[in-house]
Amino acid sequence: MTDLDFQGKKVLITGGAGFVGSNVTERVVKSNGKAIVLDDLFTGTLDNITKGTEYEFVEGSVADVELVNKLAKKVDYIAHMAARNIIISTKNPRNDYEVNIGGTLNILLAANEHKVERVVYTSSASVYGNPRILPITEDERTLTFSPYSVSKLAGENYCHAFYETYGTPVTSVRYSNIYGPKQDPKNPYCGVVSKFIEMLDNNERPYLHGDGQQTRDFTYVDDAVDGTLLALLSPKAEGQVYNIGTGVETKIVELYQMIAELMGKDAKPKYIDRRDIDNIRRRAVSIELIRTRLRWQPQIGIQQGLKRTLEWYNSL
Numbered sequence: 001m002t003d004l005d006f007q008g009k010k011v012l013i014t015g016g017a018g019f020v021g022s023n024v025t026e027r028v029v030k031s032n033g034k035a036i037v038l039d040d041l042f043t044g045t046l047d048n049i050t051k052g053t054e055y056e057f058v059e060g061s062v063a064d065v066e067l068v069n070k071l072a073k074k075v076d077y078i079a080h081m082a083a084r085n086i087i088i089s090t091k092n093p094r095n096d097y098e099v100n101i102g103g104t105l106n107i108l109l110a111a112n113e114h115k116v117e118r119v120v121y122t123s124s125a126s127v128y129g130n131p132r133i134l135p136i137t138e139d140e141r142t143l144t145f146s147p148y149s150v151s152k153l154a155g156e157n158y159c160h161a162f163y164e165t166y167g168t169p170v171t172s173v174r175y176s177n178i179y180g181p182k183q184d185p186k187n188p189y190c191g192v193v194s195k196f197i198e199m200l201d202n203n204e205r206p207y208l209h210g211d212g213q214q215t216r217d218f219t220y221v222d223d224a225v226d227g228t229l230l231a232l233l234s235p236k237a238e239g240q241v242y243n244i245g246t247g248v249e250t251k252i253v254e255l256y257q258m259i260a261e262l263m264g265k266d267a268k269p270k271y272i273d274r275r276d277i278d279n280i281r282r283r284a285v286s287i288e289l290i291r292t293r294l295r296w297q298p299q300i301g302i303q304q305g306l307k308r309t310l311e312w313y314n315s316l
């Protein structure tokens, strides 16, 4: 783990009760910082934040201009992670627009007004659509295949525009399929790792959408948190966009087999129709930029990450 020091600093974490956000909240506190969590608890829950962690919680929305302004005034940094996720956004693109785009604009306006030292914005590798070359570098053209990827890219574009126009200190990170502890399998919107674990644990026959040959670059949450906070603190990261992933491509069927093996299960998965959101065939992101500029690289491979995730799941 990277040494991070937030001594004397206050960090606003929007979406700080969510899967990745709660991990960020805990890391900020462990690194001597003060955390303020703004979350409307739409998919997040305060149970995600380990008991004994000292933080301030504000229930509310990033779409609330006054509230965002009031909070930005109090902090040194903002980790802007609140978002409607891809499943919700596909069902309700207008709500996605209001939260993911409108909320990001509110954060940037407030950060600019109150001279926040840095905003880190959590974007998504979904902005690449189906890439031409793997691993995907940050200069690959963007291709938005879902309302969610439109809104995540719009947020990034606003960050870039604010940096260029007003000099607002922002950094965007493009996450690739984060998994790990606190990705609640009870949450219907959670990622595939948690879903497989839960179905296997319940002795259900897990289903795979499509042919299972589609690939993703699975990133362990502690690594993603490290990269995000390094990007928040590093002067070199100002105005930049970095991929956060591993560069390793894993087929969904292989992921399933790894999890089943670790859990000692031999259920054959059933293949069902692909969903409207399953339109990206392959993904692995290049991490050369963040590795060379910020000296960040993932520490946890997929086998180890899955083992840790299972340990967490079994401890619930």
Ligand SMILES: NC(=O)c1ccc[n+]([C@@H]2O[C@H](COP(=O)([O-])OP(=O)(O)OC[C@H]3O[C@@H](n4cnc5c(N)ncnc54)[C@H](O)[C@@H]3O)[C@@H](O)[C@H]2O)c1
Pocket (backbone or CB within 6 Å): 014, 015, 016, 017, 018, 019, 020, 021, 038, 039, 040, 041, 042, 043, 044, 045, 060, 061, 062, 063, 080, 081, 082, 083, 084, 085, 099, 103, 122, 123, 124, 125, 152, 174, 175, 176, 177, 178, 179, 191
């Ligand atoms: N998990 C991944 O694989 C992944 C991949 C790419 C990008 N991201 C991005 O990372 C961030 C965190 O994702 P996550 O996986 O932890 O999702 P999550 O759904 O667990 O967390 C999002 C949090 O934001 C909160 N939220 C939603 N709307 C809000 C609003 N209007 N105001 C305040 N809070 C609100 C939710 O309640 C939740 O706690 C998001 O911005 C997401 O787009 C995640």
